[in-house]
Amino acid sequence: MQLQAIIYFNELVRSRSIRQAAEALGVSPMAVSRQLENLEAYFDAPLVERGARGIVLTAAGTLLAERTLAVIRDLESARQVIDDLRGLKAGHVSLHVNGAVISAILAPALAEFYALYPAISIAVTVCSAEAAIRAVAAGETDLAVTMFSPPDIQTETLFELPVLHEPVMAPDHPLAANDTITPEAIREHAVAMPDRAFSIRRDFDARQRVAGFEPMAAAFETSSLELQKELARSGAAVLILPAMTVAREIREKALTVRPFEKESEIATDIRLIRTAGPTPTFAASQLAEFLKTFLSRSCPTG
Numbered sequence: 001m002q003l004q005a006i007i008y009f010n011e012l013v014r015s016r017s018i019r020q021a022a023e024a025l026g027v028s029p030m031a032v033s034r035q036l037e038n039l040e041a042y043f044d045a046p047l048v049e050r051g052a053r054g055i056v057l058t059a060a061g062t063l064l065a066e067r068t069l070a071v072i073r074d075l076e077s078a079r080q081v082i083d084d085l086r087g088l089k090a091g092h093v094s095l096h097v098n099g100a101v102i103s104a105i106l107a108p109a110l111a112e113f114y115a116l117y118p119a120i121s122i123a124v125t126v127c128s129a130e131a132a133i134r135a136v137a138a139g140e141t142d143l144a145v146t147m148f149s150p151p152d153i154q155t156e157t158l159f160e161l162p163v164l165h166e167p168v169m170a171p172d173h174p175l176a177a178n179d180t181i182t183p184e185a186i187r188e189h190a191v192a193m194p195d196r197a198f199s200i201r202r203d204f205d206a207r208q209r210v211a212g213f214e215p216m217a218a219a220f221e222t223s224s225l226e227l228q229k230e231l232a233r234s235g236a237a238v239l240i241l242p243a244m245t246v247a248r249e250i251r252e253k254a255l256t257v258r259p260f261e262k263e264s265e266i267a268t269d270i271r272l273i274r275t276a277g278p279t280p281t282f283a284a285s286q287l288a289e290f291l292k293t294f295l296s297r298s299c300p301t302g
Contacts, residue, residue: 006068008035009047013065016054039064073139091283094141096125096132099198100225102145102270104245109294113287120283129199136275142284145291148199148268159272159292164265165200168232168239168246171256175238180261183211190219192228192237200266204240207264229255240266244298270295 012021012032022029040047047061057065097103103126110122125132125141129149135141137154144155151157167181175181175189187208193201195218205215220237222228229246231237233254239246249255260266272291274280280288 005035005039008032010072091281092121093283093287094123096135096141096144098129098132098146101245104225113290136273139275144273146271155273156276157271157273158288161270161295162267163242163270164267165240166257166259168241168255168257170235173235176256178258181258182261183208183264187216190237192220192231192239193218194223195221203266
């Protein structure tokens with residue numbers, strides 16, 4: 001059994017289509033089919049079933065996919081360590097982040113990092129905080145940046161920084177005239193927020209209850225950060241976000257931020273985590289150190 005067959009099979013599992021796997025690998029569909037046949041002959045068992053909507057893994061195929069994925073990850077890690085020994089400032093980093101807010105915070109950081117290390121590629125996966133922590137614990141990603149996530153004994157926290165979520169609005173919005181925002185004041189205006197599956201919405205509801213109010217309905221319920229920003233720019237809604245998420249809009253005077261009164265602050269931690277396992281590669285180490293520095297200088301803590 002050859003490594004090439006395992007690589008082809010893993011791409012087939014990912015794409016669930018022989019044609020798409022062939023396109024991703026830069027080979028012909030016949031080449032993918034031939035390697036699949038080699039694997040099925042080696043294990044003397046069918047690994048996939050072909051249907052109108054693509055391929056479906058058999059029980060044997062599912063087992064092999066789970067085992068070979070770990071093999072591929074180990075080989076990729078070994079390749080990067082060998083590159084490190086050769087003194088190559090290159091490699092690949094997998095980064096999981098939870099939500100559009102973290103993505104917006106990290107976008108300028110990743111652009112700055114790439115300018116310093118153009119030979120390091122970065123794969124960013126946006127998911128829930130829970131999924132990001134699971135990916136780190138399972139060794140499926142090098143790093144994760146999370147918000148509203150509890151510590152996990154299977155991961156190592158490299159960096160932790162408190163950050164405030166505050167009302168964001170257009171400069172001519174009525175609330176912009178206030179020095180601080182009370183729970184009662186914000187109820188008089190339309191708010192754009194994600195649904196209650198998101199921690200920020202649940203925390204906002206909790207602050208309302210502490211102030212003696214029932215949770216208010218969002219005039220616009222969306223997890224799209226760009227849509228939220230557009231609603232705020234037009235004056236249609238107030239947002240609840242970390243100030244650095246809208247740093248560019250604040251510089252351009254398209255949006256402004258006013259803090260909640262002290263008793264109603266919504267505070268959480270941005271956490272940079274990695275698996276508590278082997279020594280990270282050069283690429284992962286450099287990105288981790290860069291993100292620690294970037295977040296330290298960019299995240300106001302109130």
